[in-house]
Amino acid sequence: MLEAVELTKSYPDLVTGQFVALDRVSFSVGAGEIFGLLGPNGAGKTTALRILSTVLRPTSGHAKVNGFDVNTHPYEVRHSIGFVSSNTAIYDRMTAWEMVEYFGKLYGIPADQLDERMHRVFEQLNMQEIRDVAGARMSTGMKQKVSIARAIIHDPPVLVFDEASLGLDVLVARALLNIISELRDAGKCIIFSTHIMREVERLCDRVSILYRGRTLATGSLPELAATYQEQDFEELFFRLLHESDQERMKNVDAAANSSETVGVL
Template sequence: MIHVRELTKSYTDMAQGRNVALAGISFDVMPGQIYGLLGPNGAGKTTALRILSTVLQPSGGAATVNGYNVVTQPAQVRRQLGFVSANTAVYDRMTGWEMVEYFGRLYGLEDDLLRNRMEVIFDRLQMNDIRDVLGAKMSTGMQQKVSIARAIVHDPPVLIFDEATSGLDVLVARALMGTVSELRDQGKCIVFSTHIMREAERLCDKIAIMHRGRFLAEGALEELLESRQENDLEELFFGLISQHDERWLAGAFETPAGRNE
């Protein structure tokens, strides 16, 4: 469903010059699976997911979503996925209903189909009380519900959640994870990025630990713990990151730019 091979991304910024955000990552995500990208801030999770959603272009490598190439077929890719991120906000001056309807129309859904789907989604996500509430008047939890409704209104086979729980209180975060879990049960192919260990432990079928644009480890939670002989994901995560930082400082990695970035 999602196939990523040797994906790289580098960019230049005014202060630091050339930066390598992704140094060649590869992974596959299947339908009915939640794939967790776990990493500290700046690990490259958002960059990877922005490339998958065609918002950014990769510097190298390849990625396909439901068979469509993210570089050569961006319009098709965007139709295959729903993207929810801490960065994808809701419109202040639109009501919940108007917002979801707007994106449904952009996805080209027919009027009747759109209305039916919206009724179902608003019921399922318990959003009927915010149908006519403007985005600016909504709480963060309400806004996140609208974001999810917007992302699934066209019933996409692939869903991407990029640190979608950041800034949410425990109750809303738990409800969101419940929704993600339900979507997995419906056979959706889901990528879920987070830097919170417990979320990854509870939700993900497969986890990739990411740091400085690289995968440090990848596999099911049990496999990861067993291979590294750890009992706790947090310990495993901390150990891998520290180990990698030590090697990085020692200049052990060659990046696409030819040196440690």
């Protein structure tokens, strides 16, 4: 359903010459699976997701979404994916119904099918009470429901949630996780980007931990616990980050010592 192979994204840097935001990252996600893309801010999660949604082009590597290459078939990829983030814009003067309808029309859904689908989505997300509420009068939770509704209105096989629970209160965040779980049960392929470990433990079938643009580990939580002999996933997460930092400092010191030796010679 979704496959990323050796994805790399780099940018010119005035100091170092090149900044590598994503370094040969690979993973795959199947239908009916929630795949957690984890890491602290700046780890490369959003860069990977922007490549998968065709917002960015990779420097190297390739990815396919629903069988379509993100570089050569961006139009088909965009129709195969629904994207929800914590900062999706909501139009102040449009009601919830009008916003979802607008996006349905952008996807080219015929009017008769769109009306039927909208009723089904509004029922699924318990949005009937906010149908006629304008964006300017919506709470954060209401806005997030509208974001989800417009992401799934075209019934995409792949859904991406990028820090979607950020800033939500406890009740709304819980409702969001329930919705994501229901979408997984409906056969959707889901990428769930977060740094909240409790959400990971509750939802994710498998995870990939990113740090400084590189993959530190990939697998199910039981597999990672067995591999690293650590049952507490949060402790495992921070341990991998710490070990990565230590290894990086060793490499920096080794490079510095090598440079000094060459200078002496």
